[in-house]
Amino acid sequence: MNRLAPLYGLSPTTLHLVFAIGAMTALLGAGMMLTQNDIKKTLGYSTIGQMGYMIMECGLGAFALAVFHLIAHGLFKATIFLNCGHVIHAARQEPRLPPKDETVEQTDFSLLTWLTGFITTLILPLIILLAAHGVLSLPLRNSQGVVIFLFFSWVTSSQAILTLYRLRAVASRKVAALMLLTLLLVVSTYLLAVQAFTYFLYPAPGEVAAYFQAAALPRWLFDVMVGATALAVILGWVFIYAKGHGRSLRMPDWVNGVQTRFYLFFMNRLYVDALALRLGRGFTRVAHRLDTSRLFPYVAGLIALGLVLPAAVWTGELSAANITLFFVAALMIPLFPLHGVYVAALTRLPGYLPMCLAILLPTVGLYGLMGLLPEMPAEFLKGVSVLALFGALYGSLKALVQFRVTRLLAYASLAFFSILWWYLAVTGTSTPQAAVYTSAVALVIGGLFLAWHRVQVRYGDLDLNQIGGLARPMPRFAILLSLLVMAAVGLPPFGLFSGYMAILLHPSIVISWDLMVILLTWLAASWYLFRLMQRLLFGPHRSDIRYEDLRPTEVAPLLIVLLILLALGITPYGFFESDALTNSYRTAMELMLWNK
């Protein structure tokens, strides 16, 4: 966000949105942090809150401050996180006791003590802060942001004094004065550091101020916010201060009720986990139901037919030879609803054949298509693209519910190649990008088939739920498989990633719902492929199977596949292309690749 600060600075609305999101995250994160009962969740949610605060700072235009916070927080949280085991030591040194209901009835209400308390804990820090700000020449002076930061610092220092008061550590006035002085010192060094840091990051004069200007909220909203928060702080102070003095304020029942609700809300972590889990379960259940129902493939086929029927009219413009060629290609590069042959070839054939076919068929198919594409009528291609999108969804859905590894991989490649079809249909040409993508997918699928074949040879044709926990007995296999899966879900630096990038960044691709489907397919692929890996490598271990790791001769071909994928991924695009593309596009591509 910091690198894009100039961009954000141009859009106040975006900044306001960022501010709102950040502030919400900070508050919710802190709320959830307070209700967690174990150290790591506490720290996790506290980190969420801190991240929210940084985003909020960005939303206020204080980009430099966010970076400052990032570093400080990194050091702080890393130390605490690494020292997690210390909690038991602390608990041994000072076990906590349950909070007692100390109802020490203190009848004397002296306005004076309250006033002194009010002044020392609320007003004085405010004055100090204002004074410190006045001394400095930060660009954030005279902006709204300063008020927000002042607010946070004010509450923090008040809380600090309140704590010291509660502990009766500030016994004498001298000590109290000393504390305030220290506070002044801390605040000014802190502000100085921030100032120095800001100038260090944004040396250009006026730049920072411009961000603050851009981030300014509407006047009335800002005033309301300031008023409301100040009121809340003062009320909260009264409550805490009274409690510290052994006086329990009677809370109306509805307040307690709201408090309990909030507690539940935060303890259940906003119900997000439960919701995600239920959604996931519901979705898989639906997917399974669809998969097992006999009607589904026919219905899907009919829908697809309905979708492409208008396009089919245009096949008349093609010669019979071209149509045949197209159909053959669609069999080799699986295109819904003609994928059956491809899937059958990969799942039914014995030995190394599926692996070889997984690599050979698509590449040959693409070669055949290359000449054909320019001759296709645009309307026909449109139909094909719709079909491809449908096929991508269909393939993902099927892959999601498979427990036979070969079928899972076959349907996964259907989804992958549907993306290719869509790309070919949309661009209407076969570019080097398509070739890179095709070979990457073919290699990935072939590699996975090969890896699975080695397992099959050892343990027979097992389902996913019959074998698992291979990470420990078969470490070499585990590493290779996980690398292959990484490649398959499209992570850099493997070829599939650059293939995706090349396809998605092609100049003729415009933002549309199609992209949504492509992204969904990609996400689904990472879902089922990661599940495949997780089950195979870390699933329940069976003690009645004799495990045996890969031998070097088995490792070699897999390694070669991975190396080629790597090479595909890191080769600059210029290497593949003729001169079809413009120079500027090429630079954009390379930049994109190397910056990832």
Added chain:
Amino acid sequence: MEQVETAPYSETRRMQLRGLILLSSEIISQYWPMRTFVHHNPLHGLEDLHFEDAVRRGHQLLGGKGYLSNELFRGYVRSGRIRPHHIDAALKTLVHDKHVALGAREISHFEVLRAHLLQGITAPAEETLDAQINRRPDRTLIKTLADHLTPALNPPAIRENLEAGVHEERTALGRRSTLAAWCDYTLGSQIMDQINGESIKWCEAFLDEGHATWPMPGRENGFYGAWKFLAEQEWSPCGIADSRQKIAGLPTSPEDALLEHLAALGIPSEVWQDYLSLHLAALPGWAGFIKWRADQSDYEWQQVYPVDLVQYLAVRVWYERELVQKVCREALGIDGNFGAISADMQRRGSPKGRPSAHSAREGEAHPALPDEGATRAPLNRYAAQFGPRRDHTTQLAAAWRLRTLANALEIAPDVLMETAPQELRVLLEWIDAFSESDHGPVWLKAFEAGYQEQLIGKLRPNLSNLQAAVKDGQRVVRPQAQAIFCIDVRSESFRRHLEAVGDYDTFGFAGFFTVFIRYRALGSHHDTDQFPVIMKAKNAVREVPRTYHGQLLSRHQAGTKLLHAGHELLHDLKENVVTPYVAVESLGWFYSLPLIGKTVFPDWYRKWTVRLRRIFVPPVATSLTVDKLSRDEVEEMLAAEQRATIRRALQERFGDRDLNLSLERLEALRRRALDEQSADQQSPQAPSRSYALSAGEEAAFVEELRRHYRINQGWAFTRMERITQTGFTLSEQAFTVETALRMMGLTRNFARLVLFCGHGSSSDNNPFEAALDCGACGGNVGKPNARVLAAMANKPRVREQLANKGLSIPQDTYFIAGQHDTTTDEVQLFDLEDLPATHLKDLLRLSRDLEEAGLHNSQERCSRFPEIKTTLTPSRAARETRRRSGDWSQVRPEWGLSGNAAFIIGRRDLTRGVHLEGRVFLHSYDHGEDPTGRLLEIVMTGPQVVGQWINMEHYFSTVDNEVYGSGSKIYHNVVGRVGIVSGPQSDLRTGLAWQTVMDGPRPYHEPMRLLTLIEAPRERISQVIRRHHVLQHFYDNEWVRLAALDPEEKIFYRYIPKQGWTPFKNGSPSLETKMFLKEEHSL
């Protein structure tokens, strides 16, 4: 929706239910909070069963393995750790005198079992069989052999198999699987996960002891009440419809609720106990902690927020009831109760879910949940595989096994083809009858026998020393000094090294030295229980500063207060909604100091923080309140203190006036403040001088004294109580010292210096740090106990009393206290201020020798750390151990008690000079001092029990670290300041960590049952056993192996369960075999 039954249950039924839950909770053992890590036997509740039965039961309910894997044992055979003749001996109990003729050779039953044990003659899993056979070079042979076997093998028909499956599943329902587990298994639901998730959530929140800043509201209503209160307002995270109304309609008493749930689930009352056991065993950690909490009626958290297993189950079973109902309705269209499910099974006539749920893979009590939807397809395929394919597989598996057997026995494969199939079938039956899951007990016996033989062999040469000592009666030469260490296995090596560097006598004694105290350290606000958890406290002892530290003390106190304030401040700023952000922004950079310091320059950083701390909080010398004050003394003390307070208060309040601060005046005020009723009458009687205070002012002042300065009756009473509980009376002191000295056999020939040495540990960032401290002191350091005992034993009046009882301690004997840091091997000595000047030289010599012994001990210990490959010099070893103790990334600061294997009760002469590798608890005991056997009884029922707990904790943590241990430290996450869980949410992990007992994939701790060796007349030991059930359980159920050394005959005997004694023979393996044969008859 069914109408909720509102009729309350009778009190008798509730009582019955509570009793039932008590019984069903036997399977889980209590778990102490981690602050005082108590080593415990995870199967403690089952000790009235035989060890092997208990292991089986644990396996059934908790899913834990009870023995190391056969592969590991076979590795021990290969490495020579297990000797062949021990295997033979251990197998003898199972062998029948039968033979099968294979060609020219007669194969005995024994040979087959032995080959099976050593080679594991088991065919690969059914699904993998074909693939595995195809990879073998002799596949054709196996296939022909399979055909050859066909006539002899007739597997049961499919129909029978199915019916048996259904029958088994029906009987298992309720007894071995809950309805929820059944649903998960057969319908692919995830109810158990959901129930566990919710149970953990509520347990974490309720049992939290001050971690969460915003604690669970309503906890004072108890676990069930708090859950009801909150869950009534919750959106059910597991999707139970109308959960809020349903919960609101539940009865308020947890017993009634549980009874209602059980009735709704339709569980027959005869299986309730098993059923509830299953529920408790689902989360043994949390349930174990609740079980502990429920027993601690004087535990602060329990008093305020009560919880017990009834409440826990009432919550848990509610979720099951609703979820099972929901899933059964959705998936099967039947009600989710026992009767309906059982009837449904009967109607379908085939076991659902994975084939033969309980028969094929009995190894899985908690089967991995199949993927959703993945359940149906395997069933179909399984059905298809039934029939010819299945028969074929059976034959192939049989052939595979025979081929392996032939290999193991070095029989040519053709011989198999020539033998009649029926004969071969006998071989297969023998193998089947001794399945791989039955190998564990045999291995364990062989493993233990090897260690026992080795130990006894090591001790034998010392038997002659024993004779000399007995004859002499009293040694003339006084040793340089005597040192008493804890029985802990870590003391063994230290004692050995100390004895090697000088003329020292050492003793082993439970590290709390029979000093039962609740101890409060200086500046601390809480007590620690310094005694084994199986006992109760008698006296309180506080650490107080020594008198001569005026200035330093106030600096110390101010420093402590400042540090405390700093910590609190940081905590308050971190745990808030608004403040953490600015606090982090302004303070975060300072954290780079510890982060970089601890990681890059750990030694340097530690040194400087200690130095800084010393500047801020200068250490002060302290002493302990050993003596008890009489009531009058206490009253006088309190009065003086209160008068001083009043004087100060007067000056603070009315400092500017002319005050009368006379003693009488203060006393009058004090009495008035204390005597709250007669306050009004007292004031006129006060002396008649004017005090510059009006009557009204004075009344207000008195009120303030009561309220603010705590000068009131209640407070005075509390203080009185506390002070009078502090310390020991003279006779108590004499009794404590006498018991301790007599029990350890130190009754004559006292040296000039006698050191009582407790122990503690120092490690950083280690949640298990208490596990490294002294188990005898309830997981605390042993320093206070040693100091108290030394102080008592030095008192002339105590010694006078002891002399009257025939225990005379020479004038020039002086006792000092020390503490051995088991991580760094440094020994710290205490209360040296009181040492007479005459003993200075002795002390110097002692501390020098202790240091040297420490260096050597570090060297020995370093050789056991896996990452140290070379032998270190003593000084480098010492640097290494110091570094480990302060390293925040060290998962293994020391090996702790790992490796423990034996418990020797006897004189040091028996073990002196023998290298026992830090694996033996040594308790000094002189049978000559104990004609009645009273002291032996204490040793056997006290320290030995603790030893068994420690041993069993290590045993089970090693054999199944996932179930009984606590898994890898890498994932540990401290929860609620009481324990650890793995990852973000899991059961409370109660055992030892992987890194504590394992060295990589291999066990470092050799899991074997404790061998107790007692040097005492056998009859005396038997008498003690007869008096105590716990000991009978130990020895007769084989939780502990018992051996005795007869002091007269100088012969080692072993105890045969329920039978008696039989001598250990030394010498050839054949004799040994005979010995085991005797054991066979006894079983």
